[in-house]
Amino acid sequence: MSEKILLRHEDVANLRELDVYVSDGGYATALRVLKEREPEDIIEEVKASGLRGRGGAGFPTGMKWGFLPKDNPLRYLCVNADESEPGTFKDRQILEHNPHLLLESMVLAAYAIKCHKAYIYIRGEFAQGAKILEEAVREAVAGGHLGEDIYGTGFDLDVVVHRGAGAYICGEETGLIESLEGKRAYPRVKPPFPAVYGVFGAPTIVNNVETLCCVRPILERGAQWFKTIGPEKSPGPKLYCVSGHVERPGVYELPMGTNLRELIYDHCGGIPGGKKLKAVIPGGSSVPIFTADEIDVNMDFDSIAAAGSLLGSCGTIVMNEDTCMVRALRIIARFYRHESCGQCTPCREGTGWLERLMIGLEDGGANDRDVDLLMQVADNMMGNTVCVLADAAAMPTKSFVTKFRSEFEEHLQHGGCPQRSAEAMRASAHA
Amino acid sequence: MPKLEIDGQEVEVANGTNLVQAAEQLGTEVPHYCYHPGLPVAGNCRMCLVEIEKMPKLQIACNTRANEGMVVHTKSDRVLRARESVLEFLLVNHPIDCPICDQAGECKLQDYYMDHDRQESRIPLESKVSKGKAIDIGPMIMLDQERCILCTRCTRFLDEVTGTSELGIFERGNHCQIDLFPGVMLDNPYSGNVADICPVGALTNKDFRFRTRVWYLESTPSVCPGCATGCNIDIHHRSGEVFRYRPRHNPDVNSYWMCDEGRLSYKRYQGEGRLLQPVQRAGEDWQPIAWDAAVGRFVDVLKGDKRIAGVISAQSSNEEIFLFDQLVREQLSGQVAGHSWSPEGASSDELLIDGDKNPNTAGLTELGLTLDARKIIDSALAGEIDTLVLYGTDLTQVCTVEEIAELGDKLDAAIVLDLRYGPSLEIADLVLPIASYAEIEGSFINRQRRCQVLGRSMEPTGHSWPGWQLLTKVAGSLGAPSHDSASAVFERIADKHAAFRGLTLAGLAGLGAPLGGATSGDG
Numbered sequence: 004m005s006e007k008i009l010l011r012h013e014d015v016a017n018l019r020e021l022d023v024y025v026s027d028g029g030y031a032t033a034l035r036v037l038k039e040r041e042p043e044d045i046i047e048e049v050k051a052s053g054l055r056g057r058g059g060a061g062f063p064t065g066m067k068w069g070f071l072p073k074d075n076p077l078r079y080l081c082v083n084a085d086e087s088e089p090g091t092f093k094d095r096q097i098l099e100h101n102p103h104l105l106l107e108s109m110v111l112a113a114y115a116i117k118c119h120k121a122y123i124y125i126r127g128e129f130a131q132g133a134k135i136l137e138e139a140v141r142e143a144v145a146g147g148h149l150g151e152d153i154y155g156t157g158f159d160l161d162v163v164v165h166r167g168a169g170a171y172i173c174g175e176e177t178g179l180i181e182s183l184e185g186k187r188a189y190p191r192v193k194p195p196f197p198a199v200y201g202v203f204g205a206p207t208i209v210n211n212v213e214t215l216c217c218v219r220p221i222l223e224r225g226a227q228w229f230k231t232i233g234p235e236k237s238p239g240p241k242l243y244c245v246s247g248h249v250e251r252p253g254v255y256e257l258p259m260g261t262n263l264r265e266l267i268y269d270h271c272g273g274i275p276g277g278k279k280l281k282a283v284i285p286g287g288s289s290v291p292i293f294t295a296d297e298i299d300v301n302m303d304f305d306s307i308a309a310a311g312s313l314l315g316s317c318g319t320i321v322m323n324e325d326t327c328m329v330r331a332l333r334i335i336a337r338f339y340r341h342e343s344c345g346q347c348t349p350c351r352e353g354t355g356w357l358e359r360l361m362i363g364l365e366d367g368g369a370n371d372r373d374v375d376l377l378m379q380v381a382d383n384m385m386g387n388t389v390c391v392l393a394d395a396a397a398m399p400t401k402s403f404v405t406k407f408r409s410e411f412e413e414h415l416q417h418g419g420c421p422q423r424s425a426e427a428m429r430a431s432a433h434a
Numbered sequence: 435m436p437k438l439e440i441d442g443q444e445v446e447v448a449n450g451t452n453l454v455q456a457a458e459q460l461g462t463e464v465p466h467y468c469y470h471p472g473l474p475v476a477g478n479c480r481m482c483l484v485e486i487e488k489m490p491k492l493q494i495a496c497n498t499r500a501n502e503g504m505v506v507h508t509k510s511d512r513v514l515r516a517r518e519s520v521l522e523f524l525l526v527n528h529p530i531d532c533p534i535c536d537q538a539g540e541c542k543l544q545d546y547y548m549d550h551d552r553q554e555s556r557i558p559l560e561s562k563v564s565k566g567k568a569i570d571i572g573p574m575i576m577l578d579q580e581r582c583i584l585c586t587r588c589t590r591f592l593d594e595v596t597g598t599s600e601l602g603i604f605e606r607g608n609h610c611q612i613d614l615f616p617g618v619m620l621d622n623p624y625s626g627n628v629a630d631i632c633p634v635g636a637l638t639n640k641d642f643r644f645r646t647r648v649w650y651l652e653s654t655p656s657v658c659p660g661c662a663t664g665c666n667i668d669i670h671h672r673s674g675e676v677f678r679y680r681p682r683h684n685p686d687v688n689s690y691w692m693c694d695e696g697r698l699s700y701k702r703y704q705g706e707g708r709l710l711q712p713v714q715r716a717g718e719d720w721q722p723i724a725w726d727a728a729v730g731r732f733v734d735v736l737k738g739d740k741r742i743a744g745v746i747s748a749q750s751s752n753e754e755i756f757l758f759d760q761l762v763r764e765q766l767s768g769q770v771a772g773h774s775w776s777p778e779g780a781s782s783d784e785l786l787i788d789g790d791k792n793p794n795t796a797g798l799t800e801l802g803l804t805l806d807a808r809k810i811i812d813s814a815l816a817g818e819i820d821t822l823v824l825y826g827t828d829l830t831q832v833c834t835v836e837e838i839a840e841l842g843d844k845l846d847a848a849i850v851l852d853l854r855y856g857p858s859l860e861i862a863d864l865v866l867p868i869a870s871y872a873e874i875e876g877s878f879i880n881r882q883r884r885c886q887v888l889g890r891s892m893e894p895t896g897h898s899w900p901g902w903q904l905l906t907k908v909a910g911s912l913g914a915p916s917h918d919s920a921s922a923v924f925e926r927i928a929d930k931h932a933a934f935r936g937l938t939l940a941g942l943a944g945l946g947a948p949l950g951g952a953t954s955g956d957g
Contacts, residue, residue, distance in 0.1 A: 170606070187603060192477035192497050345584060345603070345610030346478045352523035355608035359561055376556060383519035386491045387480050 008220050008240045009213065010256040012100035019135060021142040024103040030148050032223040033110045037156045045115035049218060052226035053238045058083055058174075058211030059287070059315045061237065061304035064218075068116050070198035071206045078206040080113050080121040081183065081197075082215060084136075085167050085174040087126055088287035089338060090318025093242035094212035096254050098125065098132035101216075102139035106149060108218040110160055116208055119159045124179050127167040136164045171342035175390045176209040178344065189346045190390035213242055233259030237303040245271050247321035248278065260303035267298065267321055278323040282406070286315025288335050289395030291402035312402075327422050328407040329414050332399060333361035339396035350393035353384040357400055364411060367419035374411045377404050438504040453495035454482055457508055464508050465517065465546050467633045468585035469496035472683075472690040474594055476586050479524075481546070483516045484508045492516055514550070521551040527563045527608055528634075529580045530555075537635030539648040543583065565611050572600075572620030574694055575629055575637050579611040582636035588612065588628040595691065596785075598622040612636065623787060626697045630680055631690075641698060642678045654889035655682055655944070657878050659703075659749065659871050660696030662790035664880030666945070667692060669700070669872055669891045676700040676872060676891065684945050687884065693787050700872075707854040709867035710896025720865070725897065729904070731864055733911045735821055735847045742768030743814065745807045745832075746825035747775075748792030750901065751876030751888060753923040754868075755794070755801050756930075757905035758825055765914055769819075772798030773807040775831040788881055793871070796879035800933055800949060807832050811841070820846040822861075825901070826868070829858045851901065868901040869894035875920035876902065877939060879949065886946030887939055 012018040015027050024030070036045065050065030071078055082105065086094040097105060109121050125133050140162050143149040151159045170188055172178040177191035180202050201207020217239050221229045230238045241259040243266055246252045250272030257270065263285060267273065274280050280295040285302065290313040293300070300310040307314045322331065340354040360377050363369035370376075381397035381404075388394075404411055414420055437446045440457050447456045455471070457464045467479035475497045483492040487505040492512060507513060524543060532538045565579035589601050589612065600620045604613050614620060620628070629639040651670040658665040658679060665688035667679040679700055681692035712728035713720040723731065736742060744762035746755055755772070762768040774795040782789035798805060811833050813819050822845050829838050835857075841848070842861040850862040853870055871878075873894045879885050894900060902920050910916035917923045921939040928934040933949040941947075 189478075192475060192494070340607055343607035345605070345607045346476075348478070348480050348520050348523045348583070351584065351608055351610060352526040355563070356523075356526050356557070372556075383516075383523070387483060387516055387520070389477055 007256050009101070009104070009216050009242055010096060010254065011104070012096075018101055019099070019103070019139065021103060021139070021146055021148075024101075025146070028223075029103050030107050030146075032219050033107050033148060034154050036111055036222055037114055037154055037158055042115045042117055045111065045222065048226050049115065049221060052217075052221045052229040053236065054214065054217050054221060054229065055237050055239075055304060056211055057213035057217075057241070057317075058176075059088070059313070061314065064210065064214055067198065067210075068112070068208055070196070071116055071208065072199060075206050076117070078116060078118045079202040079208070080109060080116065080118045081176075081180065081202060081207055081209045082109065082121065082123040083174060083176060083179055083209055083211050084123050084125040084129070084132070085179060086129075086212070086316070087171045087174050088289060088316045088318055089335070090246055090284065090287050090320040091244050091316040092246075093244050093254050093317065095129060095132060096242070097212055097216055098129065099135050102136050103143065103148075104216050104219060105136075105212055106139055106143050106162065108215040109162065110149065110153065111218050111222055112208070112210065112215055113160045114158055118208070119161065121160060121162045122183055122202065123162065123164045124173070124183055125164060125166055126173075127169040130166075133164055133166050140164060170344070171338075172344045172390070172392060175392070178390065179209065180207065187344075189344055190392075192389055234301070234303050234305070236305055241302070241317065243270075243302065243317050243319055245319045245321065247319075248274050248280075248323035248326070249321050250275050260301040260306065263293070263298045263300050263302055263319070266302065266319065271321075274321070274323050276323075278325065280321065281324045281326050282322045282328070284318070284320040284322075284399070286313045287318035288320065288338065289313075289391075289398060290315045291398050292406060294406050313398075327365075327420060328403055328410045329361065329365050329420060330423075332403040333358070333365050335399050336361045336396065339392065343392055343396070347388035347390075347393065349384045350388045350396070353380055353393060354396045356380050357396060364414045365420050365423075369415055369418075371415065374404060374408065374415060377411075436500050436502040436504070438500050438502065438506060440506045441508055447500045451500045453484060453493075453498045453500055453506060456500040457495065457506075462508055464495045465542075465550060466496060467542060467583060468587060470587050470590075470631055470690070472595070473587060473590040473631075476590060479583065479585050480520050481517065483513060483520070485510045485513050517546075517550045518553065521547055522553065522556070524583050525551075525555065526557050527580070528583070529562065530559070531581075535578075535581065535635040536638050536643040537581070537632075541635060542633035563608050565609075566613075569613075570640075571614050572625050574626045574640055574697075575620050576640055576643065577612065578636050578638070579613070581634050582612050583634050584610050584612065585633060587631045587633070588637055591628055591631060592620075592622070595627075596622050596624050600625075601628075623693050623695065623781065623783065624691060624785070626694045627681065627691050639678065646672060646677055651677060652891075653680075654872075654891040655887075656872065656889035656891065657793065657880075657886045657946075658692055658696040658699065659793040659878075660693070660699035660791065661788040662792060662795055662881040663688065663696075663786050663788045664793055664878055664884065664886050664946075665692040665696055665786060666886065667696075669889060671872075671891045674892045674895070676704055686945070687880065687882070687886075688786055691786065693785075695781060695787065703853065703870040703872055704895070708870075708895045709852060709854055709865060709898065712864070712866050712897070714864045715862065723864075725899070728864065728866055729907055729911065732849055732866065732908055735849060735864065736766055736908070736912065740766075740820040740846070741818060742766045742821045742823070743810045743819045744768060744770045744823040744825065745773050745810055745827045746770070746798070746803070747773045747827045748790075748795040748798050748805075749826050749871070750794060750797075751871065751874065751878060751920075752794065752797045752801060752885070752927060753876045753920045754825070754901040754905065755797055755803065756927045757902055757909065757917075757923060758823075759801060759803060760914070761905055761909045761912075762823060765909060765912055768821075769810055769813070770803060771807045771810050772803035772805045773827045773832065774798060774805050775828075790881065793880070794878040796881060796883055797877075800879055800883070801927070801931065811837070814841055814844055817844050819844075821849070822847075823849045823851070824858050824862075825851045826853065827858060828856050829861070830856075851904065853898070866904060867896060867898035868904060869898045873898070874900040874902065875939065877924065877942060877946075883933075883949045884946050885934070885937060885942055885949055887942045887944075 178188035182188040466482040482495040666682040666684040
């Protein structure tokens with residue numbers, strides 16, 4: 004796919020400015036749809052496109068919109084721009100370089116679900132992105148693309164950019180809603196789901212930035228066009244965030260279902276320094292890891308799931324042969340311990356316990372049974388909490404230990420990281 | 435009315451019933467920490483996970499509504515394993531200090547560990563996260579952050595019931611802790627409840643902690659005597675001493691709660707100041723007198739063609755009020771008035787606290803008494819009364835110090851029946867100690883006209899007698915039929931007063947019942 008849809012700013016300079024965006028055909032779709040089409044019709048078109056949520060779960064977007072109860076006219080659209088899964092930095096590209104694509108898509112989505120107030124919950128650390136978005140909102144309102152009586156159609160949409168307060172859990176959609184309401188971001192017990200009880204108790208649709216940004220292209224070119232990109236059951240363009248040991252890390256726009264090996268070796272130029280590949284986390288730090296032998300897999304929701312991992316947020320983290328898997332897991336464990344909101348017992352205590360076990364393995368002091376204990380603790384955490392943060396900590400733990408068990412055993416026998424003590428010995432020999 | 439199956443047993447429940455309650459109907463406890471029937475569901479402790487057929491994941495019973503045809507397992511291997519693991523997680527950072535924890539014996543962490551876990555610790559002691567211990571957070575409550583399992587019952591109570599939100603959760607993950615928001619103390623009038631609902635030793639009651647181990651306590655259901663609301667309570671006592679009140683659930687009166695003032699009101703009935711034996715005046719001094727002689731003296735004073743008046747306080751039970759009224763008005767043709775007094779500026783609110791600090795003002799009026807004690811005092815001051823009987827009545831609430839002295843001169847005799855020493859003794863010729871509300875059987879009527887039963891928690895203090903027993907004895911000596919129990923007195927009340935018809939003390943045990951009819955009146 005040579006034409007860029009989501010990363011069009013890479014082809015058109017200064018696309019973030021309203022004039023440039025409009026002269027590139029921007030807001031024409033919004034104008035046409037608002038004047039010519041019915042909201043129900045839009046939902047049907049999005050359903051027909053097969054668009055699935057890019058935030059991680061891959062839930063069909065049109066279907067989600069259809070869950071809104073018909074009887075409540077007050078409803079909200081909420082954009083999840085709290086991108087914070089380690090290894091993920093795709094939405095940030097759109098927010099900072101192509102904000103009007105998001106805003107136009109929001110107009111279309113809001114029109115479809117008959118909503119007049121939308122929030123963009125943007126990660127607190129994205130100060131630059133928030134500034135750009137706010138400017139874009141101002142421009143769009145001034146240009147008549149947002150605000151009251153858009154294009155004289157009588158449709159209103161007020162967009163509020165809300166900066167997050169800095170916690171990973173604010174990306175969980177109900178944690179996000181709590182945080183937006185000014186509360187501690189404790190994910191809500193479900194049911195009820197946000198489509199029934201969301202922001203301030205009103206029915207709410209929460210969509211990821213990348214997901215929403217597919218809406219304008221779908222309505223511009225049609226559901227059929229969208230379905231021609233990528234596999235039938237999860238079609239469309241996709242942003243891949245590749246980091247770690249590759250020649251050219253970055254965000255790549257490729258069809259959904261791009262092969263992981265091709266992504267690493269063709270698009271990203273392979274592993275630097277002629278090193279061998281050891282492992283790849285395909286979908287952000289929370290998903291099960293692939294070994295070097297397991298990367299002949301297509302990067303779409305169903306294929307990756309069939310291969311035993313998850314597409315997640317498509318944060319692809321590549322590790323070469325020098326990577327200590329114990330250290331890598333310890334870093335992941337530290338992240339989830341630090342980010343657990345502390346609401347549910349298994350997650351609050353389990354994430355801390357996992358990190359403690361990892362510290363023992365890497366620094367020494369671990370007990371013989373600790374590798375097994377890692378697995379048991381992870382098992383006990385999974386599936387037993389309000390949100391999936393516990394699973395996010397447990398899944399990598401289980402897959403790391405299962406696939407690289409010998410490395411963990413080695414740490415145990417050595418009383419710490421053998422690689423690190425070898426480095427320390429070399430350092431002291433030089434001194 | 436959905437029908438469902440829990441552990442192989444069918445049960446039909448009301449619409450909207452959750453699975454914790456549905457299981458309870460079958461006598462099955464689904465263990466839980468965060469769930470409390472008086473608070474909104476939080477779903478955070480994960481202790482109540484159950485297996486529901488056709489659902490892949492275990493579900494929390496507290497947030498799952500019972501549906502038609504549901505098949506629920508609360509004791510399957512998966513459930514037991516999940517329970518065990520939640521308990522293990524809870525103990526990861528919990529101090530193992532049960533021997534010095536005041537909650538021991540009524541701690542859900544202890545209880546559930548013994549019931550559902552019992553595995554050896556896999557956590558090294560030195561790696562526990564340290565938090566604050568013994569933090570004074572308000573007049574009633576001490577906080578131990580390390581013992582807290584973060585169930586948020588306390589914060590939900592303060593957010594939803596009192597609306598005062600003094601406590602919040604700070605930090606994240608295993609550093610989470612309950613603490614006061616800056617600049618406030620936990621000092622709302624209901625703060626004591628947080629210690630009741632805390633399932634572990636994180637929030638303890640300052641008035642109670644370290645005074646006794648809970649397993650030495652006995653519990654008797656009763657009613658709080660602190661005001662006209664009549665919150666249902668359990669009196670926790672041991673060897674004739676009350677240690678604390680705990681609110682007892684009554685959906686029509688106090689839900690699960692009680693106020694701090696009521697909670698501490700037990701102190702008024704014990705310790706210094708209680709009258710321990712009958713005494714009679716001997717010049718400037720008091721002279722002890724045996725009960726038989728005291729009753730004889732009382733009867734003698736009442737006999738003959740005398741102008742008798744009596745005042746009885748709204749602290750007295752219905753049975754005492756009824757017998758007092760029968761004795762003074764019916765038998766002796768005297769005057770009777772009820773006395774219901776509350777201090778100026780007495781606390782009150784919209785929730786539970788009533789400005790009438792008497793538990794049984796409604797009992798006085800329902801039994802046909804006027805609340806005009808002052809009228810009787812005026813008659814006495816005018817020399818129209820020979821003998822005055824004061825039942826639990828503090829004269830300083832009705833007249834001035836000068837008037838009390840004048841009453842002493844004007845009256846031929848004054849008999850005082852009371853719990854404790856007080857200014858009324860100044861004019862008394864005979865003082866008869868009566869038992870407190872916690873020491874007798876009987877009933878109160880609250881502000882809703884609900885008749886509720888007192889539990890006899892202990893023997894009368896010293897040589898005091900239950901008031902009903904004393905009154906029936908005196909009445910009997912003067913020729914009236916006597917009663918051998920408070921229940922028998924209540925039966926008599928039900929005969930004579932239409933509003934009480936159909937009620938019995940035994941039948942009222944538990945939650946009590948509203949009186950019949952809209953108004954009182956002799957039947």
